[in-house]
Amino acid sequence: MNPCDLTAMDARQAIARKDLSPVEYANALIQRTEQVNHAVNAVVAHDFDQLLDESRKAEALVTKGGDLGPLHGLVFAVKDMIDVAGLPTTFGSPLFAKNMAANDDPMVAAMRAAGAMPLGKTNVPEWSAGGNTRNAVHGVTANPYDLSKTCAGSSGGSAVALACGMAPLATGSDTGGSLRNPAAFCSVVGFRPSPGVVPGEKRGIAALPLPTPGPMARTAADAGLMLSILARPDRRDPYTAVIAGRTLWDPSGFAKLKRMDLAKLRIAVTEDFGFAPTESIVRSTFRRAIETLSPAFRQIDETTPDCSGADRIFSVLRALMFLGNHHKMVIETPDQVGPNVTANVAEGLALDPLTISDALTRHGAYYRAWQAFFETTDYILCPAVTVSPRPWTELYPAEIDGRATSSYYHWLAMAYASTLAGHPSITIPCGRDDKGMPFGLQIIGRRHDDHGVLSLASELEAVIGGTSTLQNPRPNLAALQSAPPLKEAEGFWNFG
Known part of the structure; x- marks a missing residue:
């Protein structure tokens, strides 16, 4: 097997056994990136000489027999x-096109301290606003299963890099599904943890935990391994509980997922949470998947938490976030800001105090309704995204099955349903839809049951892998290698 296609767990063990050299591994990942990245435009900045230098140091430590970190020799995007x-x-913004980082982000520093090495930077929508990875600085990132389709977003470049075997691990972040949506479209794993598990120490509105960083990988176990490093104490995030220098959760436990008896679980299933504009092809694909998976569980109920007001709550809270973070640049440099960010700032400016107060109050009731629901339910299974992958030339789906969407982010409702409640959620690959595109299954657990969500995801991966009708696709690497550069495609630079 090509080292690029090893799971992170397998690669780490091979490095420890001296069956795989960190230099050999880094070279293989660099070669894979150089072979296919032109077709998908996932990695938009890198320093391969630096990576190789770090890999030689990693190899020297293995040879010397020194203590190896839990991610020693691994590479991450x-x-x-x-x-x-x-x-x-x-940030996908023309205003920061020449912005060079002097230091590592704390998340990157933690990964380095554990022995991992950065491959490079992956593409995003401008300021991570929207579910289509395209911007005026780096252009479009394409879906590796169909180069005319979007890879979703906002962690789209990370998802594509994983799917193509450029790296076994990748960082992402999530507000309205930015970890989970691209994972679904690219047949990889994206995990949104409970607020505070991965510190968001730079979150603009610290008291509003809609955005959170999180891991992306090709398996749930690999995501857990990465989470064991990212889930660190940091008091700068008010949702990261730190007592005597430690968090309330055991980070190392995420790297050792426990077996779970599916026959003991009570599962809720829903196609739309009662409000999401879910496409018919997604509904039918989900129903087939549940029909196959349901015999493994103790109980399956078609039901949903009360999601009354979800669209309005999310739109108000999201607008407040963008207003706080981006109002100045929209006012001072409107020609340098894209339509999604501009629209969100306009939404924020149109809000009045009573509307904001009402949304905040409804948010509290929404959260409590979810807590009540999980008193009799262990996990929710649902689609990750409301639509099958669509052309990347479409900034966002203006309609779904003939019905107009209300905003550029309305089609992300399957993801922001759980975002609003603050519950951990993961997307895992679950076969293909009727168009032959990857389908993502979303698993949602109780607040702070991050370990349980990862463990259930790992169990379901095994079930899916043993079911011919649900086996997961892999990109055609030969076709990507021979494809013309994506930058030559019409509309590549049309980010508006």
Whole structure:
């Protein structure tokens, strides 16, 4: 097997056994990136000489027999929203096109301290606003299963890099599904942890935990391994509980997922949470998947938490976030800001105090309704995204099955349903839809049951892997290698 296609767990064990050299591994990942990245435009900045230098140091430590970190010799891709020293951090914004990072983000520093090495930066929508990875700095990132389709977003570049075997691990972040949506479209894993598990020490509105960083990988176990490093104490995030220098959760436990008896679980299933504009092809694909998976569980009920007001709550809270973070640049440099960010700032400016107060109050009731629901339910299974992958030329789905969407983010409702409640959620690959595109299954657990969500995901991966009708696709690497550069495609630079 090509080292690029090893799981992170397998690669780490091979390095420890001296069956795989960190230099050999880094070279293989660099070669894979150089072979296929032109077709998908996932990695938008890198320093391969630096990576090789770090890999030689990693190999020397293995040879010497020194203590190896839990990620020693592994390579990870970094979403272009966080800093890697010596590489640009553009946020997909023309205003920061030449912004070079002097230091590592704390998340990157933690990964390095555990022995991992950055491959490079991955593409995002401008300021991670939207579910289509395209911007005026780096252009479009394409879906590796169909180069005319979107890879979703906002962690789209990370998802594509994983799917193509450029790296076994990648960083991401999630507000309205930015970890989970691209994972679904690219047949990889994206995990949104409970607020505070991975510190969001730079979150603009610290008291509003809609956005959170999180891991992406090709398996749930690999995501857990990465989470064991990212889930660190940091008092700068008010949702990261730190007592005597330790968090309330055991980070190392995420790297050792326990077996779970599916026959004891009470599962809720829903196609739309009662409000999401879910496409018919997604509904039918989900129903087939549940029909196959349901015999493994003790109980399956078609039901949902009360999600009354979800669209309105999310739109108000999201607008407040963008207003606080981006109002100044929209006012001072409107020609340098894209339509999604501009629209969100306009939404924020139109809000009045009573509307904001009402949304905040409804948010509290929404959260409590979810807690009541989980008193009699262990986990929720649902689609990750409301639509099958669509052309990347479409900024966002303006309609779904003939019905108009209400905003550029309305189609992300399957993800922000659980975001609003603050519950951990993971997307895992679950076969293909009727168009032959990857389908993502979303698993949602109780607040702070992050370990349980990862463990259930790992169990279901085994079930899916043993079921011919649900086996997961892999990109056609030969076709990607021979494809023309994506930058030559019409509309590549049309980010508006």
